[in-house]
Amino acid sequence: MIHRRKTRQVALGDARTGVVRIGGDAPVSVQTMTSGYTYDVDACVAEINRMAAAGADVVRVAVPNKKDTAALKDILPQVRVPVVADVHFHFGRALESVEAGVHKIRLNPGNISDRKQVQEVIAACKEKSLPIRIGVNEGSIIERKDKQKRLKELGGVFGDDKHGHFLAIMIAKLEEYLDIFYENDFYDLTISAKSPDPQLVIRAYTEISKRFDHPLHLGVTHAGPKETGTIRSVVPLGHLLAMGIGDTVRISYANDPVFEVEDALEMLYCLGLRERKGVDLIACPTCGRIEVDLFTLVQDVRKTLADEIAMPIKVAVMGCIVNGPGEAEGADVAVFAGKQRGIIYVQGEKVATVPEAEILGALLSHCKAFEAKVNAGEAKLGEKVVDIVPPDPIGELGSGASKIAAGEVTQVTVGGG
Numbered sequence: 381m382i383h384r385r386k387t388r389q390v391a392l393g394d395a396r397t398g399v400v401r402i403g404g405d406a407p408v409s410v411q412t413m414t415s416g417y418t419y420d421v422d423a424c425v426a427e428i429n430r431m432a433a434a435g436a437d438v439v440r441v442a443v444p445n446k447k448d449t450a451a452l453k454d455i456l457p458q459v460r461v462p463v464v465a466d467v468h469f470h471f472g473r474a475l476e477s478v479e480a481g482v483h484k485i486r487l488n489p490g491n492i493s494d495r496k497q498v499q500e501v502i503a504a505c506k507e508k509s510l511p512i513r514i515g516v517n518e519g520s521i522i523e524r525k526d527k528q529k530r531l532k533e534l535g536g537v538f539g540d541d542k543h544g545h546f547l548a549i550m551i552a553k554l555e556e557y558l559d560i561f562y563e564n565d566f567y568d569l570t571i572s573a574k575s576p577d578p579q580l581v582i583r584a585y586t587e588i589s590k591r592f593d594h595p596l597h598l599g600v601t602h603a604g605p606k607e608t609g610t611i612r613s614v615v616p617l618g619h620l621l622a623m624g625i626g627d628t629v630r631i632s633y634a635n636d637p638v639f640e641v642e643d644a645l646e647m648l649y650c651l652g653l654r655e656r657k658g659v660d661l662i663a664c665p666t667c668g669r670i671e672v673d674l675f676t677l678v679q680d681v682r683k684t685l686a687d688e689i690a691m692p693i694k695v696a697v698m699g700c701i702v703n704g705p706g707e708a709e710g711a712d713v714a715v716f717a718g719k720q721r722g723i724i725y726v727q728g729e730k731v732a733t734v735p736e737a738e739i740l741g742a743l744l745s746h747c748k749a750f751e752a753k754v755n756a757g758e759a760k761l762g763e764k765v766v767d768i769v770p771p772d773p774i775g776e777l778g779s780g781a782s783k784i785a786a787g788e789v790t791q792v793t794v795g796g797g
């Protein structure tokens with residue numbers, strides 16, 4: 381059980397999009413950002429709606445130019461999630477975004493620092509009860525011109541830390557910036573402190589969480605391609621979340637943003653911070669006992685069940701029945717493959733033996749039937765664990781029994797996973 385740090389809750393959205401709460405006792409929300417041009421209204425709407433369908437709670441759009449903020453008026457009525465305007469360099473884009481009806485503003489203290497301009501944005505957001513995110517990301521908070529001077533002034537505060545200089549500047553910058561908001565009696569704030577360096581991300585958010593009670597927007601910025609970005613993101617974000625730090629997350633890949641949403645949700649499911657929607661799939665990594673094309677089967681099962689099953693049924697796809705049952709313990713529906721065929725179990729009861737080509741279809745129909753039983757109150761998720769001790773499992777499934785009988789192989793009882 382993770383004990384989450386108490387934060388001051390903010391809310392964004394409206395009657396059409398629904399209201400998303402961030403911080404306090406609200407579930408950790410998932411954000412992502414469009415990758416296309418905001419001024420391209422149809423493409424932007426399509427991208428936002430695709431992200432929302434994947435499970436994004438909030439979507440951010442860049443508004444570098446007037447034509448982007450002008451497009452918001454056409455975009456907002458067509459989407460079903462709260463939209464955040466990401467503003468850099470010109471506070472006027474923030475004012476135009478508020479006017480257009482956006483649900484939250486993100487400001488960068490590194491390039492929108494003029495006190496009067498920030499006060500104007502605060503006043504506009506206050507009037508419409510919109511929250512603001514302050515993003516003190518590495519690489520954007522330090523004014524290039526006085527970087528060396530500030531490093532000298534502040535570097536000693538965290539002097540024993542590998543990331544001391546940045547942490548000192550970040551905290552000082554944040555305190556300075558927050559003063560403008562507090563002086564104007566504005567507290568509907570969230571804070572982010574992203575970096576491409578996972579260790580710095582952990583240190584930065586840990587230090588911020590000790591000093592401020594505003595909700596924290598976690599992220600590793602520019603995490604790279606999904607193939608490596610997943611680890612780069614989930615290691616620090618999972619670490620922080622497990623410590624109770626973090627109220628909303630964005631994973632950033634150089635890839636389709638839908639992957640960001642899927643992976644952020646899976647991370648939160650794994651930590652028990654969100655209630656799972658859709659199937660909880662486990663699968664064996666395969667070993668020398670495998671006698672079907674399990675990797676293809678697992679991918680097909682993943683895609684098919686994601687499209688067809690809304691309930692968080694635990695499904696196991698295992699390469700054999702020698703050790704599979706132990707490893708699939710707790711699965712509601714499981715398939716144990718053998719020589720070009722598979723046996724399907726539903727809550728411990730064997731329901732079918734099918735050829736390899738029919739495993740996917742049979743598994744789907746048994747998942748659907750089980751889902752219907754749960755909906756009818758005739759079964760419960762996780763009620764019966766897999767507990768299978770068949771008399772001759774290998775013999776039924778393939779060539780194993782004959783090989784054992786011939787002394788060609790020895791049946792073992794340790795896990796292969």
Ligand code: SF4
Nearest residue numbers: 664666667699700796
């Ligand atoms: S022993 Fe484990 S890893 Fe090997 S095929 Fe069977 S279930 Fe998969």
